[in-house]
Amino acid sequence: MNLLLIIGIGFFLLLVGALLGRYYVPDRRPLKRAAEEGRAYVRGLVEALDGDAKAAIDEISKALRGNTDTLEAYFALGTLFRARKEYERAVRVHQALLLRRKLDKKTQLRVHRQLALDFEAAGFRRRAVKALEYVVARDKKNVKAFEELSRLYELTGDWERAAAVQKRLGKLDDRDTSELQAHLFAQLAQKQMDEGDTSAARKSMRRALSANSSSIHALHVLALLQRREGNGAAAVKAWQKALAQAPDLVAFFGHRLEETLYELGKTDEIDRIYDGLIETYPSNVHLRLAQARFDAKRNPRRALAALTALCEEQPRLLPARREAAKLVLQEGDADAIRAAFEELLSALDTIDRGYRCEDCGHAERDLFWQCTSCSSWGSVRVAWGRRAGENAAR
Incomplete structure (x- = not known):
């Protein structure tokens, strides 16, 4: 009896095992789908790395047909569409993500940043601004989004908002953004001044100088504003302060300074200003050249002597040779003219006709067919005015 019971139990267990094996084998189809999906993503990545965006799009789209829940695939797809300049499709992909009900806040903001990139690439900067404004309104510590927003504000000429974002950053x-804030407020003041709103320009200049009182850009715009309002003396002080910090820019500021002092009837003050600057920066050739140019209007012989000395010290300083040649021509001395011409030719011998890559600006003395800097072919152009052997990028 016990033997029959044992045999019966064994037969029953065997039957149960057979049934379990037949009907309860784990379904491997989801695993197979996941594996195929993974292979599709890998193939898409490989194609993207190979530069074949179309093939990458095809592979990722194939994976999405099997599983529409993979958000990263949609982000990848949108980026690839944007890379192919298919901006409308990129926008559609990202907007479709926003329609999902279970999208968390972090992902929503990420989608809006991608939309900003889509809109900017498509040329819709204001729509890109709106997308980024949405992001920073909900994530007030998103440094990257604030940086992108500031850049877009600058591109759209919204200087005031750009300055506000820089202050926030x-x-x-x-970080110290005071210098940049001063630039942005100075740009705003210049715009307002050009539009005839000097009252608003004054307010913007106060904000610029409050951000950075020594900003050369702000000091220049301040001088222009003060001169326009009839306060030439204040304009002169602003330009003096700018030149004290950036004497190399005397060719830009100098003639404005001279014109303003001439209007004020204080031409003698020009010499005093140049003398003071040269005393502070005795080796600055730009200041010495500017003073000689100004002196040429009153005392050509003294100016020519100063220019000749400058040319001897700086043989390649062509602007000095040009000014000296002008004065020699005025004198009409044939021998002096010939000597000046020969000296100019000698200086020009140090300037060579080189070759420059149109794509990246890399320059070489010898002709090249492929740029050694960016590897582009057929981009070589003649680059006049390079020093012999100079190899510099733009």
Whole structure:
């Protein structure tokens, strides 16, 4: 009896095992789908790395047909569409993500940043601005989004908002944005001045100088504003302050300074200003050249002597040779003219006709067919005015 019971139990267990094996084998189809999906993503990545965006799009789209829940695939797809300049399709992909009900806040903001990139690439900068404004309104510590927003504000000429964003960035990651804020407020003041709104321009200049009182850009715009308002003396002080910091820019500021002092009837003040600057920066050739140019209007012989000395010290300083040649021509001395011409030719011998890559600006003395800097072919152009052997990028 016990033997029959044991045999019966064994037969029953065998039957149960057979049934379990037949009907409860784990379904491997999801695993196979996941594996195929993974292979499709890998193939898409390989195609993207190979530069074949179309093939990458095909592979990722194939994976999405099997599983529409993979958000990263949609982000990859949108980026690839944007890379192929298919901006409308990129926007559609990202907007479709926003329609999902279970999208968390972090992903929503990520989608809006991608939309900003889509809109900017398509030329819709204001729509890109709106997308980024949405992001920073909901994530007030998103440094990257603030940086992108500031850049777009600058591109759209919204100087005031760009300055506000830079101030915010300074607080967010403890960076000094005062100089940049001064530039932006100076740009705003220049725009307002050009539009005839000098009252608003004054307010913007106060904000610029409050951000950075020594900003050369701000000092220049301040001088222009003061001169326009009839306060030439204040304009002169602003340009003096700018030149004291950036004497190399005397060719830009100098003639404005001279014109303003001439209007004020204080031409003697020009010499005093140049003398003071040269005393501070005795080796600055730009200041010495500017003073000689000004002196040529009153005392050509003295100016020519100063220019000759400058040319001896700086043989390649062509602007000095040009000014000296003008004065020699005025004198009409044939021998002096010939000597000046020969000296100019000698200086020009140090300037060579080189070759420059149109794509990246890399320059070489010898002709090249492929740029050694960016590897582009057929981009070589003649580059006049390079020093012999100079190899510099733009």
